[in-house]
Amino acid sequence: MTMTPVMNLGHFLTSAARRLPDLPGLVQGDRVWTWSELNRRVDSAVLALRAQGIGKSDRILVHSRNSNILFESMWVAFKLGAVWVPMNFRLTPPEVAYLGASSRARVMIYDHGFEAQVDAVRAESPALELVLSIGEPREGERRYEDLVDLNAELPPDVEAEVAYDDPLWLFYTSGTTGRPKAAMLTHGQMAFVVTNHLCDLMPGTTERDASLAIAPLSHGAGVHALTQVARGARTILLGSDRLDPDEAWALVERHRITNMFTVPSIVKILVEHEAVDRYDHSSLRYVIYAGAPMYREDQKHALRKLGKVLVQYYGLGEATGNITVLPPHLHTAEDDPSYPIGSCGYARTGMEVGILDPEGRRLPPGEAGEICVRGPAVFAGYSDNPEANAKALAGGWFHTGDLGHLDERGFLYITGRSSDMYISGGSNIYPREIEELLLQHPAVAEAAVVGVPHPKWGETGVAVLVPEAGQNPSAEDIFAFLDGRLSKYKWPTTVVFWPELPKSGYGKVPKQMVRKLLLERAEQGQEVK
Numbered sequence: 008m009t010m011t012p013v014m015n016l017g018h019f020l021t022s023a024a025r026r027l028p029d030l031p032g033l034v035q036g037d038r039v040w041t042w043s044e045l046n047r048r049v050d051s052a053v054l055a056l057r058a059q060g061i062g063k064s065d066r067i068l069v070h071s072r073n074s075n076i077l078f079e080s081m082w083v084a085f086k087l088g089a090v091w092v093p094m095n096f097r098l099t100p101p102e103v104a105y106l107g108a109s110s111r112a113r114v115m116i117y118d119h120g121f122e123a124q125v126d127a128v129r130a131e132s133p134a135l136e137l138v139l140s141i142g143e144p145r146e147g148e149r150r151y152e153d154l155v156d157l158n159a160e161l162p163p164d165v166e167a168e169v170a171y172d173d174p175l176w177l178f179y180t181s182g183t184t185g186r187p188k189a190a191m192l193t194h195g196q197m198a199f200v201v202t203n204h205l206c207d208l209m210p211g212t213t214e215r216d217a218s219l220a221i222a223p224l225s226h227g228a229g230v231h232a233l234t235q236v237a238r239g240a241r242t243i244l245l246g247s248d249r250l251d252p253d254e255a256w257a258l259v260e261r262h263r264i265t266n267m268f269t270v271p272s273i274v275k276i277l278v279e280h281e282a283v284d285r286y287d288h289s290s291l292r293y294v295i296y297a298g299a300p301m302y303r304e305d306q307k308h309a310l311r312k313l314g315k316v317l318v319q320y321y322g323l324g325e326a327t328g329n330i331t332v333l334p335p336h337l338h339t340a341e342d343d344p345s346y347p348i349g350s351c352g353y354a355r356t357g358m359e360v361g362i363l364d365p366e367g368r369r370l371p372p373g374e375a376g377e378i379c380v381r382g383p384a385v386f387a388g389y390s391d392n393p394e395a396n397a398k399a400l401a402g403g404w405f406h407t408g409d410l411g412h413l414d415e416r417g418f419l420y421i422t423g424r425s426s427d428m429y430i431s432g433g434s435n436i437y438p439r440e441i442e443e444l445l446l447q448h449p450a451v452a453e454a455a456v457v458g459v460p461h462p463k464w465g466e467t468g469v470a471v472l473v474p475e476a477g478q479n480p481s482a483e484d485i486f487a488f489l490d491g492r493l494s495k496y497k498w499p500t501t502v503v504f505w506p507e508l509p510k511s512g513y514g515k516v517p518k519q520m521v522r523k524l525l526l527e528r529a530e531q532g533q534e535v536k
Contacts, residue, residue, distance in 0.1 A: 017086035088167030093225035100127035171195030214239035252280035270433025298433030329384030358382035429458020468499035
């Protein structure tokens with residue numbers, strides 16, 4: 008591990024507070040937090056937790072909807088030299104229990120309504136010592152706000168000393184098999200990522216800019232918000248955890264929003280809603296989308312409604328979003344062959360994209376192979392998972408598992424996946440996790456989950472099930488079984504029952520064949536539309 012001392016990433020907040028103390032840093036509804044107020048609250052919480060013995064490399068698990076406290080918890084962890092472990096707030100108690108135990112979190116911060124998730128972590132994680140409630144605490148818990156109020160006198164600097172490879176964020180990303188893996192993001196790596204985002208995605212961002220946070224801050228939107236702090240640009244949060252296009256466009260007009268980060272399915276919802284024509288969105292400079300390809304017709308419609316403001320990037324959590332970029336000037340609503348239509352862009356600044364064959368050899372332009380990337384944005388590896396690290400980082404490249412090719416100019420085209428993963432609404436969905444759960448149903452003998460095209464979500468899951476002999480389960484039975492066991496965004500939208508699954512000569516179920524049969528039957532009007 009590199010021991011080179013670097014800036015603690017928490018210093019971005021300190022710097023914004025010193026340079027722009029009275030400017031708004033975060034807004035939700037009518038509540039405005041200035042940079043100086045945010046920094047004071049964070050520093051007070053840092054000192055309070057440090058007094059409790061929480062510090063370098065300790066893991067802080069956070070299960071919350073978007074709020075000022077979720078935002079602050081990032082900076083609390085960074086300044087402590089601890090590791091931020093944010094959860095998707097839609098995860099069920101069993102899912103959170105696994106992540107809490109695997110991360111070995113000592114502290115958990117949770118939002119109201121997620122008591123069951125806390126109890127599940129307590130039951131599975133002996134490392135958990137301190138639970139902080141955003142709302143009213145239960146017995147044995149403390150209010151987060153009490154930490155904020157403890158320290159009236161604050162020293163000028165509270166950031167812990169850190170090295171380049173010191174982790175600051177466990178970014179949970181599922182693998183193609185088994186349980187989610189914890190990608191370790193570090194202070195040095197993330198300093199590059201912030202610089203790269205500002206260079207390639209939002210050039211010219213300053214304190215005069217404003218960003219609308221639509222997605223949960225626990226993942227890509229959190230990285231995006233971090234870049235806003237680096238330049239002193241304010242972040243605006245939606246009023247609730249449900250997307251209301253009318254509210255979103257009203258906020259764009261009210262706050263003169265200049266940039267936002269989202270996924271193609273959300274862009275589609277926003278630009279197809281009638282509110283897009285009722286509010287002034289001329290302030291927008293960058294509407295950044297990632298997480299899935301955007302259908303060409305949806306792209307054209309968005310460009311006609313918003314103008315040349317679309318920015319696409321391709322990037323996994325392990326490369327922290329830094330693989331390719333397609334900037335606004337390369338988006339067009341016209342089918343002009345001089346534009347790289349269908350491409351996800353060219354390599355990000357400081358990053359290198361290679362197309363490799365199964366033996367790890369580079370392939371020339373036009374030839375398809377595995378998309379691999381190397382450069383300072385690549386993560387430090389998966390926590391406590393040497394086998395996965397050896398595979399993912401073989402030969403000095405990060406292997407994405409996606410298939411594609413580069414053209415002569417260096418534009419990347421994604422053509423498929425080497426895994427069974429599919430992307431629904433911008434979220435990576437991994438069938439094995441769902442299949443293993445479905446097989447726990449007493450009436451299910453075999454299960455195969457595949458992604459099929461969907462006009463709204465890009466792709467959606469179909470569960471093909473073979474019932475146990477003498478059993479006759481319904482789709483309603485299956486959905487009732489999944490309820491509380493699996494996050495709803497991972498649920499297949501359709502369940503069908505077949506007498507048998509197709510098998511290869513080795514007894515395996517070829518997912519391509521399952522998907523092909525589903526699509527053929529859909530064309531014949533039999534099932535799955």
